Amino acid sequence: MANLLWLQGGACSGNTMSFLNAEEPSACDLVTDFGINVLWQPSLGLELGDDVKAILEKCISGEIKLDIFVFEGTVIDAPNGTGEWNRFCGRPMKEWVKELSEASDFVVAIGDCATWGGIPANAPNPTDSKGLQFLKRAKGGALGEGFTAKSGLPVINIPGCPAHPDWVTQILVAVATGRADDLTLDEFQRPKTFFSSFTQTGCTRNMHFAYKVSTTAFGQRKGCLFYDLGCRGPMTHSPCNRILWNRQSSKTRAGMPCLGCTEPEFPFFDLAPGTVFKTQTVMGVPKDMPTGVDKKGYVKLTAAAKGAAPAWAEEDIFVV
Amino acid sequence: MADQQTASAEAQVNYKEKYGVTPSQADHATLLRMIEDHFQEGLKTLVEPFPETDREFAKILDNLRTMSADDLRKKLIESGWLLEPYGEDEMRCQECMYYLVHRRWCDLPELNLPAEPDWWCRLWRI
Missing domain, CATH: 4.10.480.10 (Cytochrome-c3 hydrogenase, C-terminal domain)
Incomplete structure (x- = not known):
């Protein structure tokens, strides 16, 4: 059983829509065949308000083991580096992202916005958007160049606008079933199996x-x-x-x-x-x-x- | 718009008198002859300025889109048509992306004309 948490930042939900169309394997297969326990997902989660917040806090404290943290959308820094333009469960989303990433075994960025900022990060980038570990081609992003999750891997980037649903589910299965070591990443931390x-x-x-x-x-x-x-x-x-x-x-x-x-x-x-x-x-x-x-x-x-x-x-x- | 229609009508009359058909009615060989005759009669085209940016390129296309298939002479002028290769690199239709070598045809929708491999125009792209 691998616990998965999925959050959205500056996003259009396009990658969630894509994910729900996955076929090989499907989103349902992740749960029934590959033992992924979806703790919460914006379009699938049943919890609201404080109940969601409680899940996030338990993941950060370690009360719930967080195996895979999936992020969709940009990390919003505006205004003035506070991230207040994207609040979630009572605080800026950027703070949740940082703490959940540090608590998770694997961090997976889905779509262009989460990987390198995508369309929102285009000049003049009014929301000060960035990806998890890149801003366009520059390393760094919201988590910093040196970030690695507990597994030792940096953020796994699955770009696309949106990402193809099967790229997403196949990588999640690889990670959830203990085959993350088989993944090789390119210079932009994309799985080479898809992006060579x-x-x-x-x-x-x-x-x-x-x-x-x-x-x-x-x-x-x-x-x-x-x-x-x-x-x-x-x-x-x-x-x-x-x-x-x-x-x-x-x-x-x-x-x-x-x-x-x-x-x-x-x-x-x-x-x-x-x-x-x-x-x-x-x-x-x-x-x-x-x-x-x-x-x-x-x-x-x-x-x-x-x-x-x-x-x-x-x-x-x-x-x- | 009225001026364009008048000019277009005049051109049709002239082509009709000389060739029996207008450019839009002409077959491949007749169109080639029409083009060559224009140059033999001393036609000068807008070989320069070469569109260095895509916006300049798009502007020429915009101008061409206002012309009918019978505005052959105007199309040749606007496109900077030449009956020989151009420049130090000897650029010519043969290598142009829009050129269909077997049909000997410029497939750029805004021109859509027959062409010989050693001709050239300023809409050349490789």
């Missing part, structure tokens, strides 16, 4: 990427979304095309450019007209190359690929 490959890995448009044929308008099923419509699939670490959404699709499969939501810089653009859903270029060359590719190599590859492209690459081959 790219969104592009498994994308059905890869052949169009290879032959440099672009999707030039939404609704086209031919072409690659990277060249013109701002897709960040080639430089975003996520398994979105390996572990499909709703078991059947992904953004790029549905014709929607990847927004890079598992990376610390998300959202990437200044949201000014002409910058969203448009590949940013300098003198006609993409500003952000596919990871590991330099400009000279990219230009050479383009010339070779266009020259070698077969006729079918220019057609819509996904005919109903």
Whole structure:
């Protein structure tokens, strides 16, 4: 039996909604098959008010053993470092987060907001939001760079806007069943099992990427979304095309450019007209190359690929 | 808007007299001929300024979107169309993201015109 507590800070509840849609395993499976005892969760907990507070206090005192502390949403520091803009159970949420993190064996940050601040932490960041151990790419966050939970692991970051439900439940199962030692984390403390490959890995448009044929308008099923419509699939670490959404699709499969939501810089653009859903270029060359590719190599590859492209690459081959 | 419609109507009349069809009615070969004839008649296009930022790029696209398929001459001018490669790097349609090499076609929706591999315009992207 592993006790799990889930709290929300500066959040839209999107990750809770995602979590409740998990299938492999489902949220129910966590309880019935993997022995996770959900002490409290904002959308599932039955307790209200002082009863919730009592659970939190018992976790901090050790009266209830806290195995896994899950946090969704940003840690809000405003105003003036007090955190008063996000109060919960009679005190700033940031204080609960700090004490519960120190009391827990494992701390898991779910979604971009909890991992690195996400959308709320974008300039001018009026709520002084930050993630648990990162603010965007900078280490530190609310708990500090050196923080480790009782298990010795730092915060396990599962980013995404939202995170895929099965990333969440599979990591929770690994931790709850004593397999946390099997987890290896990347430089942003993301489990490598999910975040070593790219969104592009498994994308059905890869052949169009290879032959440099672009999707030039939404609704086209031919072409690659990277060249013109701002897709960040080639430089975003996520398994979105390996572990499909709703078991059947992904953004790029549905014709929607990847927004890079598992990376610390998300959202990437200044949201000014002409910058969203448009590949940013300098003198006609993409500003952000596919990871590991330099400009000279990219230009050479383009010339070779266009020259070698077969006729079918220019057609819509996904005919109903 | 009225001026644009008038200009568009004039262009249609001229194309119709010369080719028997307007650009929107023309086939691939006829459109190519229309483009080449414009340049033989001395057409100068807005090769520069090259859109260095995406906002500048978007502005050109916005201008092109106001033009009908029959506004061929205006489209060529606005897009900075050339019948030869451009710049030190010899940029050309062949390597452009919008170019369909087998169909010999510019697939950028705002242009949607036939093109030869060694041509170029300032909306070139790789």
